[in-house]
Amino acid sequence: MAVNIDFSDADEGKKVVDARGETVGRVIEVRHGTAYVDPDPSLGDTITSKLGWADTDGDEYPLQKATVAEITDDEVRLSGL
Numbered sequence: 001m002a003v004n005i006d007f008s009d010a011d012e013g014k015k016v017v018d019a020r021g022e023t024v025g026r027v028i029e030v031r032h033g034t035a036y037v038d039p040d041p042s043l044g045d046t047i048t049s050k051l052g053w054a055d056t057d058g059d060e061y062p063l064q065k066a067t068v069a070e071i072t073d074d075e076v077r078l079s080g081l
Helices: 045-050
Strands: 015-017 023-031 034-039 068-071 075-078
Touching: none
Parallel strands: 015 075
Antiparallel strands: 015 023, 023 034, 068 075
16 A cells, blocks of 8 residues: 655654664755655665665755655655665
C-alpha cells in the first residue's frame, strides 16, 4: 500500500532515519514540497546511492518521497534501506 507523503515547513529540522533507526541526516529545508537533507558524514556510498544522492553535488540532497515510510512528529523514517 502506498503512503501519501507531503513534506511541509514543519518537517524542517527533523532527523531522517533508516529502517533500522540509524540517523542518515536531517531535513534542513522544504521547498516546493521536496525535503532537502544534510546527510550524516558517516554515510557510506551504498546508502547514498540508494537514496539517489551519489551523483548530486552540493551540501543538501533531495529526499525522494518513494523512499519514505512515514513522517512522525520527530523524524522522517525511510523504508527498505
